[in-house]
Amino acid sequence: MTWHVRPRLKVAPRTVKRLKGAIREELRRGSGRSLSATIATLTPKLRGWVNYIKLAEVKGVFEGLDEWLRRKLRCLLWGQWKRAYTRAKNLMRRGLTEERAWRSAITGTTASPGLFETMEVLGRDRVLSRMERALAL
Template sequence: MDGVTKFLWERLKLTVNAAKSAVARPWGRKFLGYSVTVHKETRLRIAPESLVRLRARITDLCLRGRGQRLERTIEQLRPVLRGWMNYFQHTQGRRALEEMDAWVRRRLRVIAWRQWKRPATRASRLRALGLDAHRAWKSSVNGRGAWWNAGARHMVTAMPPKYLANMGLVSLVDIHRQLQRFT
């Protein structure tokens, strides 16, 4: 690093930002939100820091959406997800996108569970979404938290990915697949 910095400073008259610059393996660094994999065949992937920033943005939007309809929250999420995926369309890994999709759906189920507040409301909403009466009642009074219930089988059955897609939620994997067709 010292040799590179000296060359850039003395020969090219460039200033080097020590906080941003480093000499390291490619998979240990990120560039414009991307990183590369360690495997024999290197592949372009989304840097972990970029995924953390997206999660923070989605969390913020979901927290703001707690007092409004789920459709409105999805409307606010849609441009963020589309824009983020358009920027990262060159990624070659799909696992991070699948995990982020599942996490977003679970966040939306958390919002629904919290909006339903009382066990009777939860049971009636779960019944309206297709669960039988006994299972809906047992699920609504289980005493677990919203995050646990959002990932539990009764909520996934009541609000599957297709249901949320019909409400307008876009899938990062689907957008990535569409963008790859055109490149």
């Protein structure tokens, strides 16, 4: 070390890997629970980890973990909304337009192709029958 460079603490990759493994285990158990109950079980673990690592000065690790955890929680919620109608209804409740909500609900992804492109790939009759089943529920 030189006198003019202050060392920066960073998080060890093994620590991040261990935390992700613990969170994955908790999320596997959370598939039948509400999202708030799953978050309540994750909170103490995350608080403890943050308090342990709070002196680290590397922001990128924390941002990456935040993105990863949010994506995992969204996947958990998406899996709980099993039917296309439920997905569309809940997406519209969260502020998406009706067209985008139905497009996401039917194709299963948020960055989905348009309805007509989906009809070309899956077949017009199949897409229309999916929509009719979803609307009938």
